[in-house]
Amino acid sequence: MHNSTLGLIFSENPEANLGDLTNLRALAAVPVGGRYRIIDFILSNMVNTGIANVGITTTSKMQSLTDHLGTGKDWDLARKQNGLFILPHNEAYDSNEQYGVDYIYNAFSYLRRSRQDYVLVSDCNTICNLTYEDVEKLHMEKDADITMVYKKVGKVEDSRLKRHIFLDVDEDGRVTDMQLYPTVQKLNNSYMHMFYIKKSLLLELVGDCIAHGKHKLNADLLMSNIDKLKIYAYEFVGYSKTIDNIKTYFGFNLDLLKKDVRDELFGTKDDDRIYTKVKDTVPTRYGKDSSVTNSIIADGCVIEGTVKNCIIFRGVKIGEGAVVENSIIMQNSQIMENCLVENAIFDKEVILREGKKLVGQETYPVIIGKRVVV
Amino acid sequence: MKAKECVAMILAGGQGSRLGALTKKVAKPAVPFGGKYRIIDFPLSNCTHSGIDTVGVLTQYQPLELNTYIGSGQPWDLDRKDGGVFVLPPYVSAEKGEWYKGTANAIYQNIGFVDQFDPEYVVILSGDHIYKMDYAKMLKAHKKANADATIAVIEVPWDEASRFGIMNTDENLEIVEFEEKPKKPKSNLASMGVYVFTWKVLKKYLIEDEKDVNSDNDFGKNIIPKMLENGKKLMAHRFDGYWKDVGTIQSLWDANMELLDDAPAMNISDKDWRIFSKNPAKPPHYISNTAVVKNCYITEGCEIDGVVEHSILSEGVVVEEGAKVIDSVILPGAYISRDAVIKKAIVGTGAVIGKNVRIGTEEIGAMEDFVNTKICAADITLVAPEVKIKDGVAIAKNSMVTKSIKA
Numbered sequence: 090m091h092n093s094t095l096g097l098i099f100s101e102n103p104e105a106n107l108g109d110l111t112n113l114r115a116l117a118a119v120p121v122g123g124r125y126r127i128i129d130f131i132l133s134n135m136v137n138t139g140i141a142n143v144g145i146t147t148t149s150k151m152q153s154l155t156d157h158l159g160t161g162k163d164w165d166l167a168r169k170q171n172g173l174f175i176l177p178h179n180e181a182y183d184s185n186e187q188y189g190v191d192y193i194y195n196a197f198s199y200l201r202r203s204r205q206d207y208v209l210v211s212d213c214n215t216i217c218n219l220t221y222e223d224v225e226k227l228h229m230e231k232d233a234d235i236t237m238v239y240k241k242v243g244k245v246e247d248s249r250l251k252r253h254i255f256l257d258v259d260e261d262g263r264v265t266d267m268q269l270y271p272t273v274q275k276l277n278n279s280y281m282h283m284f285y286i287k288k289s290l291l292l293e294l295v296g297d298c299i300a301h302g303k304h305k306l307n308a309d310l311l312m313s314n315i316d317k318l319k320i321y322a323y324e325f326v327g328y329s330k331t332i333d334n335i336k337t338y339f340g341f342n343l344d345l346l347k348k349d350v351r352d353e354l355f356g357t358k359d360d361d362r363i364y365t366k367v368k369d370t371v372p373t374r375y376g377k378d379s380s381v382t383n384s385i386i387a388d389g390c391v392i393e394g395t396v397k398n399c400i401i402f403r404g405v406k407i408g409e410g411a412v413v414e415n416s417i418i419m420q421n422s423q424i425m426e427n428c429l430v431e432n433a434i435f436d437k438e439v440i441l442r443e444g445k446k447l448v449g450q451e452t453y454p455v456i457i458g459k460r461v462v463v
Numbered sequence: 464m465k466a467k468e469c470v471a472m473i474l475a476g477g478q479g480s481r482l483g484a485l486t487k488k489v490a491k492p493a494v495p496f497g498g499k500y501r502i503i504d505f506p507l508s509n510c511t512h513s514g515i516d517t518v519g520v521l522t523q524y525q526p527l528e529l530n531t532y533i534g535s536g537q538p539w540d541l542d543r544k545d546g547g548v549f550v551l552p553p554y555v556s557a558e559k560g561e562w563y564k565g566t567a568n569a570i571y572q573n574i575g576f577v578d579q580f581d582p583e584y585v586v587i588l589s590g591d592h593i594y595k596m597d598y599a600k601m602l603k604a605h606k607k608a609n610a611d612a613t614i615a616v617i618e619v620p621w622d623e624a625s626r627f628g629i630m631n632t633d634e635n636l637e638i639v640e641f642e643e644k645p646k647k648p649k650s651n652l653a654s655m656g657v658y659v660f661t662w663k664v665l666k667k668y669l670i671e672d673e674k675d676v677n678s679d680n681d682f683g684k685n686i687i688p689k690m691l692e693n694g695k696k697l698m699a700h701r702f703d704g705y706w707k708d709v710g711t712i713q714s715l716w717d718a719n720m721e722l723l724d725d726a727p728a729m730n731i732s733d734k735d736w737r738i739f740s741k742n743p744a745k746p747p748h749y750i751s752n753t754a755v756v757k758n759c760y761i762t763e764g765c766e767i768d769g770v771v772e773h774s775i776l777s778e779g780v781v782v783e784e785g786a787k788v789i790d791s792v793i794l795p796g797a798y799i800s801r802d803a804v805i806k807k808a809i810v811g812t813g814a815v816i817g818k819n820v821r822i823g824t825e826e827i828g829a830m831e832d833f834v835n836t837k838i839c840a841a842d843i844t845l846v847a848p849e850v851k852i853k854d855g856v857a858i859a860k861n862s863m864v865t866k867s868i869k870a
Contacts, residue, residue, distance in 0.1 A: 123747035355746040372498035372762035387747035
């Protein structure tokens with residue numbers, strides 16, 4: 090797979106809505122898990138599989154994403170040949186009117202120029218630790234045209250059905266039906282928004298869609314070709330979480346407080362690491378009266394107060410007597426002495442002045458925007 | 464090659480034998496420090512912040528890990544098109560090949576390397592001190608004084624002055640005399656092992672020194688006295704920040720613990736003078752419901768279920784439930800099992816401490832086979848890297864555990 094496959098990642102997903110967290114940044118650049126951005130997981134998966142050429146589609150909200158990715162050196166993607174390619178968005182369209190097919194169409198010259206013959210196309214917001222060797226193997230064994238990655242799910246809540254695409258898969262592993270955002274759940278193979286395809290076929294199918302005024306990747310490029318092409322499915326077994334709203338965002342972060350999830354995502358060996366931008370922050374300093382339980386804490390923090398069930402990002406300061414519970418506190422935020430924070434998400438560089446109280450609901454966390462001073 | 468105004472040479476070949484088991488397999492500059500650093504990160508980061516982008520690292524003793532660590536120099540921003548960081552082991556040429564005989568000989572053997580960059584000045588540094596220093600300021604003073612050599616000095620307590628190389632200066636800080644470890648010091652200005660030389664002057668002295676068969680080929684013993692004797696202009700450059708030679712187990716432990724002081728003498732969190740290091744790409748650390756962490760530094764990849772007090776934990780350390788780590792420095796990847804008690808110890812990289820093991824204990828009947836007060840003074844206990852200690856063993860304080868204790 091190493092030399093024959095390139096990765097194509099969409100930095101946005103019109104079906105995801107993270108409210109204030111994506112006001113100023115791409116979905117792919119939303120901070121998660123204490124020191125990561127959403128895109129780090131899929132990008133590291135690709136790198137760990139040996140993919141050395143990755144293109145990332147962008148929209149006008151690309152600043153924070155490009156800051157994060159830089160030249161790609163933290164993912165070992167700053168290379169002479171191949172490497173990381175930030176694909177500019179097409180100024181001619183408003184990004185809201187662009188769909189997957191348009192993003193790939195915009196990337197045509199990049200795709201044509203690349204030496205690889207296969208493409209792994211993926212959304213950025215499904216978090217898992219997946220290496221793609223087995224996907225490629227299945228694709229070759231079955232002589233498939235397209236191989237889609239899915240996982241088995243149980244009964245999906247009605248309110249979540251509109252987020253799922255279900256696949257009907259026969260005994261041979263071939264996809265016989267696709268159900269997009271159904272109102273009633275009939276299947277339990279949930280598509281993970283990643284597929285593997287020969288580059289020449291992708292270019293042909295996208296060209297065909299564009300020529301017929303069709304723009305939707307799932308409906309127009311995949312579903313309508315089920316009978317015409319050999320579409321196979323690869324079952325992923327393990328932890329995965331799609332971040333598409335505040336609830337799933339919060340849920341993923343809190344999942345990291347479970348040891349089995351951490352062990353699976355970050356690996357216990359050195360060969361499946363999750364890479365991110367290196368900031369050279371110092372280790373975290375715990376004060377004499379700090380009290381910390383069940384929390385993930387990144388480097389560069391100074392913790393003097395009480396922290397419980399939290400995800401604390403790099404460089405956060407929590408003052409003496411402050412109590413922070415069930416919250417996600419992003420980079421360089423400061424919670425001063427004797428504050429109380431519960432069920433909250435603090436974006437980067439928020440300052441909460443002494444003695445302030447901020448309490449959200451477990452089901453509805455309060456979100457404080459970037460650089461807000463309370 | 465593009466000419467450089469100033470090239471830095473870091474002497475990183477020392478064995479550091481007083482660090483005992485910590486330097487059995489790695490050179491002293493590669494010894495971990497402060498949770499996420501190696502000693503050499505300090506001079507390398509200082510170079511980067513001082514605007515020096517061409518650095519030679521002279522290695523000799525156990526260089527492999529240090530070579531791998533430095534790699535392309537990317538963590539220190541020293542992967543440069545012109546210049547960058549270069550690891551310079553001794554080599555064989557057409558005439559002869561030999562080990563570095565002394566600090567001056569190490570530079571002598573690399574005259575060809577320095578000459579490629581045609582620098583006006585060279586900065587000679589040692590790879591075994593913890594400090595943050597702007598070499599650019601020192602270089603500026605060197606140029607202003609039109610000196611041939613400038614030596615960084617720091618005031619040390621008078622009663623300790625006889626342990627250092629002491630510079631006796633006039634009122635303008637011009638060096639009039641240099642005394643190595645004087646019995647009756649006339650000054651308390653100690654050399655920090657940081658030198659700026661005008662390269663063409665130094666080169667001449669190195670070549671002459673090499674011809675002298677009686678010379679130890681050492682900067683302190685030979686080059687500096689010779690320059691003074693010949694009336695060269697040698698200036699002292701005062702440094703008043705934190706500077707620590709971490710050459711012994713006690714000083715290494717002290718320097719780590721000083722980071723935990725209420726007002727640490729050295730601020731490692733200074734955003735304008737970050738200490739860069741190679742990042743292991745580990746997730747943030749996790750502190751569980753059963754953990755108690757107080758007055759400590761903890762870094763990426765750690766999983767803490769036990770008690771950690773007044774200690775420094777490096778990346779990937781595990782402390783199981785019921786275990787206690789007190790007044791200790793735990794190096795990368797060490798594993799502290801359930802109910803173990805680690806007191807005033809340095810636990811080496813990858814060491815595995817079994818259940819209910821007591822390290823650094825005063826209890827009667829504790830194993831004294833490894834007591835080594837020569838290396839481990841002041842009640843400090845050292846567990847060598849990769850050592851495994853079986854469940855239930857008690858290790859007396861002042862021990863240096865050099866091999867596994869198996870069931």
